[in-house]
Amino acid sequence: MSAIQVKDLIYEVPGKRILDHINLEINAGEIVSIMGQSGSGKTSLLKMLTGLRAATSGSILIDGVDIVGLSERELDKVRLKTGLVFQYAALFDSLNVYDNIVFGVTRHKVSSGARPGRAQLDQMVSELLAEVELPGMEERMPSQLSGGQQKRIGLARALAMKPEFVFYDEPTSGLDPITARTIDDLIITTRDRNQVTSVVVSHDLASIFRISDRIAMLDQGRVVFYGTPEEARLSKVDMVQRFIASELPGAAH
Numbered sequence: 001m002s003a004i005q006v007k008d009l010i011y012e013v014p015g016k017r018i019l020d021h022i023n024l025e026i027n028a029g030e031i032v033s034i035m036g037q038s039g040s041g042k043t044s045l046l047k048m049l050t051g052l053r054a055a056t057s058g059s060i061l062i063d064g065v066d067i068v069g070l071s072e073r074e075l076d077k078v079r080l081k082t083g084l085v086f087q088y089a090a091l092f093d094s095l096n097v098y099d100n101i102v103f104g105v106t107r108h109k110v111s112s113g114a115r116p117g118r119a120q121l122d123q124m125v126s127e128l129l130a131e132v133e134l135p136g137m138e139e140r141m142p143s144q145l146s147g148g149q150q151k152r153i154g155l156a157r158a159l160a161m162k163p164e165f166v167f168y169d170e171p172t173s174g175l176d177p178i179t180a181r182t183i184d185d186l187i188i189t190t191r192d193r194n195q196v197t198s199v200v201v202s203h204d205l206a207s208i209f210r211i212s213d214r215i216a217m218l219d220q221g222r223v224v225f226y227g228t229p230e231e232a233r234l235s236k237v238d239m240v241q242r243f244i245a246s247e248l249p250g251a252a253h
């Protein structure tokens with residue numbers, strides 16, 4: 001069974017169909033990128049997958065559980081398995097790096113009655129900071145971090161919950177190419193070390209081709225291509241070719 005199965009997903013707002021019969025299967029441990037022109041429905045799809053916005057019809061199975069139509073309380077249980085890394089890191093400005101990272105863990109563990117000790121949290125934060133290559137940054141405030149560093153702390157915060165799924169919204173946008181490649185490497189090591197299933201919404205074609213096991217191309221709310229990067233390069237689908245030709249000079253055949 002696939003880790004994520006999207007079946008006949010439709011999302012409509014009054015007067016407009018935004019997602020049109022989306023079908024996608026994402027295997028456990030896979031990195032799937034969603035690409036497409038502005039307005040094609042990428043963010044809408046990510047919001048459906050994370051239950052942030054309710055689908056009009058169809059189903060989204062996360063580990064076999066259909067999240068379409070679940071109550072907020074039931075959705076919260078599924079959300080414990082998922083991490084979200086937003087386009088803007090969305091750190092709490094008034095909390096230092098340490099408190100940002102432990103925020104979700106302490107809140108969740110307190111409500112479930114198993115509060116981890118300080119030493120345990122210290123060790124977890126120190127390991128996560130090493131993983132995102134920002135060791136020793138516990139005391140820094142978000143305002144003292146660069147954009148790329150904030151994104152990495154955002155990833156550390158998501159990983160603190162030990163998610164089975166991580167959803168990334170434009171993780172490399174606004175970063176220089178070298179920092180962007182560092183984030184790419186982190187997305188890959190996160191998958192390899194923690195066996196997470198990853199869905200990445202991105203405009204960054206270089207990144208998409210580096211990290212993806214499979215790529216889904218959206219056009220006007222439809223999936224017009226779903227395959228490996230190699231298959232994308234060879235694809236005869238017009239939109240795929242235009243995308244590759246416009247953004248990766250020399251890559252189109």
Ligand SMILES: Nc1ncnc2c1ncn2[C@@H]1O[C@H](COP(=O)(O)OP(=O)(O)OP(=O)(O)O)[C@@H](O)[C@H]1O
Pocket residue numbers: 013016018036037038039040041042043044045
């Ligand atoms: N709540 C809404 N009401 C009306 N239209 C919406 C709503 N949400 C999204 N849309 C429209 O749906 C389409 C898809 O939007 P979406 O944000 O998913 O695009 P996107 O692929 O993420 O684009 P971008 O690359 O610019 O971020 C757009 O035409 C957008 O204007």
Ligand SMILES: [Mg+2]
Pocket residue numbers: 042043044
């Ligand atoms: Mg978007």
